Amino acid sequence: MMGDQVFLSLNDERSEFYRWSGDHLAQVAIERKGEGSPLGAIYLGRVLRIEPSLNAAFVEIGLDRPGLLPIKKQGAQPSEGDAVIVQVRREGREEKGVRLSASLRTLVDTTALAKGKQAPALLVPAPALWQSALEKLAPEQIESITCDRRVDVAPITDWCRRHRPGMEGKVAFLAERDWVPSRADINDAVAEALEETVLLPGGGQLLIEPVRTLTAIDVNSASATAEKGIERTALAVNLAAAREIPRQLALRNLGGIIVIDFIDLENRNKREQVLSTLREAVGIDPAIEWVGNMSRLGLVELLRRRTGPTLQEMWQARHG
Structure with missing residues (x-):
């Protein structure tokens, strides 16, 4: 079976990452210059205050809002005004700042980098968009990594050799006009993913409605035939929906609480x-952290980790 194709378009204005799996667009990541995620960055921060009720400290690292650093109940405790070396583990959202950790995931000597610096200071920048995206993929999963500029091939190959052995031989240059699928195909697939309604194979459809606090997904039979009986039709549509929903969540990058309203089955x-089909299908998306049980009315809750802006937000920013 052919692996996934990755397409990279990197320039001074923005970085774009597209992953094509089979005959579907599976992942999109777009970042304009200066608007990158701080996830993975390491800072020398300054403790602003300790919040005993949260068992955490608020740490100034130079972003718009202080980050939240959980404090271990045992061991040395930070005090207000202390300088601490921390890494961003979760992005901020709404009115909340980033989540920090004092346990660093890096091979860099951060103590040496911090020497002589005053907090807040950036010690290690966050990974580039393409680095974060490739880091989450298994080398055997990828068939090719196509860059639209020759200049990008060498640094990406070198990074893969050090961080994702097995990918380095798959990086190559191909002008965007020769991409297959084409840029037009990718744009059409993104346009489909921005629609509220998703047609399911064999009939039936999903209605995906993100709101502020959660995402609601309604499954209905639509044009599915009832020749084999209502119950069998409902089961077929529900199974198709269960297989498609994780792909849609990953492509649209929808996080938080997801509530799925399947067609009632007596x-x-x-x-x-x-x-069971849904729980098997979510294996394609490591960001899905929990799947609940199904109620008598066909409702299922799942939780997907928030990982940056949604596809709609990225696409709007791209054309903004």
Whole structure:
């Protein structure tokens, strides 16, 4: 089976990452210059205050809002005004700052970098967009990594050799006009992913409605045929939905609480079959952290980790 194709378009204005899997667009990441994620960056921060009720400290690292650093109950405790070396582990959202950790994931000698610096100071910048994206993929999963500029091939190959052995021989230059799928194909796939309605194979559809506090997904039979009986039709649509929903969540980069309203099934075994299919399908997306049980009414909750802006936000910024 052919692996996934990665397409990279990197320039001074923005970075774009597209992953094509089979005949579907599977992942999109777009970042304009100066608007990158701080995830993974290491800072020399200054403790502003300790919050005992949260068992955490608020740390100034030079961003718009202080970061939150959980404090271990045992061991040395930071005090207000202390300088601490921390790494961003989770992005800020809404009115909350980033989540920090004093346990660093790096091979760099950060103590040496911090010497002589005053907090707040950036010690190690966050990974580039393409680095963060490739880091989450297995080398055997990738068939090719195509760059639209020759100048990018060498540094990406070198990075893969050090961080993702097995990918380095898959990096090559190909002018964007010769991409297959083409840029037009990618744009069409993104346009489809921005629609609220997703048509399912064999009939049926998903209605995906992100709101401020959660994302609601309604499954309905739409044009699915009922020749084999209503219950069998409902089961077929639900199974197709269970297989498609994780792909849609990953492509649209929707995080937080997801509530899926499957078509009602009176038979408990069939409800379990749908739930089992969903739990198997979420394996494609490591950002999905939890899948709940199905209620009698066909409702299932799942939790997907927030990982940067949604596809809609990235695409709007690209054309902004």
